[in-house]
Amino acid sequence: MSEIPEKTIERLSEYRRTLLACHNQGITHIFSHVLAGIHGITAVQVRRDLMLIGFSSDTKKGYDVEVLIDFISGILDSPNVVNIGVLGMGNLGQALTKYFNGRRSKLRIVASFDVDGDKVGHEIDGIPCYGMESFEEQVQKSDIKIVILSSPTSIASELVVPIINAGIKGVLNFTSMPLNFPRGIFVENYDITTVLEKVAYFVKEAEESTDAQN
Amino acid sequence: MSEIPEKTIERLSEYRRTLLACHNQGITHIFSHVLAGIHGITAVQVRRDLMLIGFSSDTKKGYDVEVLIDFISGILDSPNVVNIGVLGMGNLGQALTKYFNGRRSKLRIVASFDVDGDKVGHEIDGIPCYGMESFEEQVQKSDIKIVILSSPTSIASELVVPIINAGIKGVLNFTSMPLNFPRGIFVENYDITTVLEKVAYFVKEAEESTDAQN
Incomplete structure (x- = not known):
């Protein structure tokens, strides 16, 4: 379990925040493709991440939100503050x-x-x-x-x-x-x-490709 | 040139800040392995990123800091504010x-x-x-x-x-x-x-593996 990649850890943290928001809205189940859509990634990626931490869910209603929150918390959080x-x-x-x-x-x-x-x-x-x-x-x-x-x-x-x-x-x-x-x-x-420069770069690239098309 | 991956863009932004700091200290040349060491990555990665943007350098003194700053800026920056x-x-x-x-x-x-x-x-x-x-x-x-x-x-x-x-x-x-x-x-x-939770996770993992060794 110590071999979870950094990127997976980041995504687990992000999934959990989304799941907490869903939970607060009274949503009890969520499909992998819905969770994936919110984060702009593929359902395959979500399922792979959860498989990696040993979470499996085969309900027809999707993942149980509360169970998944607890499961991810068990991975990410220390028992103590x-x-x-x-x-x-x-x-x-x-x-x-x-x-x-x-x-x-x-x-x-x-x-x-x-x-x-x-x-x-x-x-x-x-x-x-x-x-x-x-x-x-x-x-x-x-x-x-x-x-x-x-x-x-x-x-x-x-x-x-x-x-x-x-x-x-x-x-x-x-x-x-x-x-x-x-x-x-x-x-x-x-x-x-870094991240602001990155956004600026991709804005510039999009503009240049639009200009090229015109 | 529109196919530069997001991660490379982030690293180019980071390289540039390091190069600017070097330039301010009067450093004129830097080897790929030195730049790599500062960023905690391999020299191969640095060379690959720079190859991807078409920058080549074959001087025995390493990359010319000023030239490389200008080259990266030409990639990242818009001509205008x-x-x-x-x-x-x-x-x-x-x-x-x-x-x-x-x-x-x-x-x-x-x-x-x-x-x-x-x-x-x-x-x-x-x-x-x-x-x-x-x-x-x-x-x-x-x-x-x-x-x-x-x-x-x-x-x-x-x-x-x-x-x-x-x-x-x-x-x-x-x-x-x-x-x-x-x-x-x-x-x-x-x-x-996300990133704070990630740091906390890897701290926890390191502690658990230390505990396991003791």
Whole structure:
């Protein structure tokens, strides 16, 4: 079960959110092609992903929404709450904190860190903000496993060693600087600019092919 | 040239940011394996991506950084500035606006839209905020091609028809609701929760395999 590809994990997370939305609307069953259509992929892909995690369903009504939510949660979620710290409480850090907290209860932002004297020692949206000098101490105290990195890109690489030393196990890096960590620390480099440039590229391509047809 | 895969486009965008950082540090040449190492991929992958866009380099010093930046920019960028609108100026919308503007000059956020009377009619970080009722009009006036969707997830699906009607060509959707658009409108569904859940999953997996070894 440890061999589930990253892309499948992403899709499982996406399926679950769709299923939760369906569940909230009172929908009890969903066909693979309906779930696939919502996500813009093929039904074969959905069935393959679910087969990979050992979920099988042969009802004529499609997948049982509630059962499938629980099954996916059993794969994705830790049995316990996972504590998260935010490194860098600028606009992006604050927006991400508001965005994540009050959502999934299993992933909880419990502390933030900054160097700005106006922020350190205060609570921001109910989350205490500490100075970087107490990062390691607070990670131990609060049992923080994952950090969200939303510092300025220019200082991102300076944070690698403190993150390693503090015993962090996962990094979600929102800066524009791709970071490498030793084996045992999972890092996802997630520069938002990339995806905007991608959208712009495909818009440009579509326009050029329209122009060529005219 | 219209057949470049989405993943290659993403990597080209990432390579360019790394190359720009190198250029700013006075680095003039870079080997494929160095570029690959920074991005945690293989040199073969880097060379394959660059071959795909027709870039070849056979110098013993590696790729010429400046030449490669220009070459990738010729692929990714429109000749003109692309105007972008932000739908939903809550915390995430405001953070994204600050994050994107003042970065790449070819992609420019020129307008935002909200339903909050405290925001409509004002400038937020120098960007005018309009009411949703003038969305179509402002898209025409400002020649907006792409929208960033940062509204509450609960109203995301209500925005599909206005986006189509306004003639938008690309959508970067940050809500948790995956959206489908007719052919001709490129959409990237980019729920940030997915990636945090993914990091948490791989942290959990690593812990379980460590526990199993002990």
